[in-house]
Amino acid sequence: MSNPNIALETDITFIFPNILVHDERPGYEGYIIKSEHIQNFMQKIRDDLGYDYLSSVTAVDYLPEGKMEIVYHVRKSTGGSPLVVKAQLDRENPVISSIVSIYPGAEFQEREIWDLFGIKFEGHPDLRRILMWEGFSGHPLRKDWKEGYYEEDNKPFKSRWPAGHYKSAEDKNPLGANLDFPAGFNPESWVPEPEVALYTGLGRIERKDEETGINTEQVIVNMGPQHPSTHGVFRMAVKLDGETIVGLKPVMGYLHRNHEKIGERNTFLGNMPYTDRLDYFNSMSNNFGYALAIEKLMGISPPERAEYLRVMMAELTRIVNHLALFGFLLNDLGAYFTPFLYAFEERELILDIFEAVAGSRMMCNYFRFGGVARDLPEGILNKVKDLVFDRLPRKIDDLDLYITNNEIIRHRAEGVGVFTPEQALAYSAVGPVLRASGVPYDLRRAQPYGIYNRFDFDVAVRYHGDVYDRYLVRLDEMFQSLRILKQVINDIPEGPIQEGKPQYQVRVPAGESYGCVEGPKGELGFYVISNGKANPWRYHIRAPSFINLTSLESLCIGNKIADVVVILGSIDIVLGETDR
């Protein structure tokens, strides 16, 4: 992968002589830092070196070595590949200082690490479990933790062949025997502690109004998890002063299935269809990110035609996503189903193309390591051509006419949920949310992957940072996607679509890799560690929906309760990806 900013990157061990060393393990990149210096280091690289944007924080459990490792990916908002820094901790008592005070965007990610790995972050403002529930026993991503339906460490399971006498999972693990409770826990008499913790975190106050002498009290309103506006099972506890929001805590994890643990049991290839289920609107770009990560480890790259097909699918899925968002956002604004169905009509036509090419409308599973699954069937290129050159521009213009200057929409959306560029960067916002705040950051330009550096397109950017601009930025992006698609259709060469022979058991050399794409919702990253065996040792997803939610509270504070729904809609979350 070519990186235009490579010349700007220097060896920073000279700046931090005693605390930083190169990561010398074969296949690894970046630096290892002494864990007690992490805060100072982060402060310095943010303030002095321009790494103003924390991309991802995750952890790895190295069980055989008795170590835990925190992996930070920090970026410059001007572009370039991320700076990878790792801090190694003792596995028995893993503690590190939190960097939330430096990068507020780390808040949920550190909570997730605490939840899944049991690593304590000192100085974290609200270190509770985030995806699992408070009464959960253990930390599931630790390598010695076994799930209720545990069968074997790695797939393929030996019981399936050659003597695969069918036995259902329920027979093997009868209901009731397949779960663990913490010591002393009785599900019958349990009082929901997390609720208490959640509400204490919001800290209601009562006060007397000085002027009128009336006693006022702040009210906590629960929205969700079963709420039509939350786009799935997502819950917000909102603290209100009158109608104004003074605090908000998102609660998530209702759709949690520990995708990452499943991914570590799976083979490398077996993970591909699972990535479809993350952000189920955009399985094509999920596939893309995962394929890039593994290809980087394997050191292969797809042939020309496959590269073009990948870009074609990724851009079509971006249009699908933004169209769907139009529908949902307008529903949230109270426009009911008319714009929704107008948008879905176009989405339908694109999904027909996915169905004909990949075999499924939403769970595409189209990408393979070193190529794509199959070539375009006869006539499909013409269909895409018709859509891209004729129908879609017309219809997106229609939507523009229909919505953009509608006075009601503008009243509801302008000046609501404002985010300054500084805030957006600090909270690690990505994708359209970041670009609507005036930061022209798009991975397709900032760290080009695939063949994006060949295409002529603009990074859509808007400057007001409100809900309206987040809508407009997506409109602009659809036009840019059409621009890319036109070039793809004109330039797509004939040729093979797969590098080498398709293999079901890929050899992935040991090492780490971070493959990221600019998904429709923002930077979607796959951090994969291979130890040379058939299954990944660690498989982490930097989910844009999840990390964008970090900023929800600060976006909402000061707005009215009725705007929460709209602000949430404008962030564009998908719970399949948020909860993983």
Place this chain on the structure above:
Amino acid sequence: MSDQKGNYMYGLGVLKGLGLAFRHFLETYIDDFRHWGKRYKTPEGIAYRASKDVKGIFTVQYPEEKIPVPEEFRFVPFLIYEEKNGEIEYRCTSCGICAKVCPPQCIWIVRSSDPNTGRPIPDPAEYYIDIDICMNCGYCAEYCPFDAIKMDHNYELASYSRSNNIYDKTMLGRPVSYYASIRPINYQREENARLEAETQKAARKSIA
């Protein structure tokens, strides 16, 4: 592309939008008249409603109307058998590649072995797919070296009991002719490749 400046708040934007909705409403009826009697419940009508030229209403009245699925559409695998002299012969050799590649591990195969020698025979004694677990990824069909397992087009699998959802060898079995009917292009390509391989083999033999 629209701009945030100008035409501020006179209700014009709302009117324009309503005009568009009204146009859509009219188009539905105009389209109905133009395709009188052909727009609904006919194959060309369904194809038209999935084309780029469609105006007005585009929904399909399932189950009275069904959109034909494209050839590559995949849903729950089936096993191909060939009928030779009235006997059913599965193409499957129980090599186990599908069971190994299956991401959710829903394929269970019992390999048969010779009762006398105990050596494995290339024929599955039992073959199960738990379609509750199958995620329709299509890997089994993609990586099968014998073209013995393929993805089906039948998506209407609802049943009243989950116990019906463990498909065994007979429930999974379909004749080659069925495969050729749902995936004609793929079938032809595979047959051509097979014929070519056979002629090459024969040619090599005759040279030797």
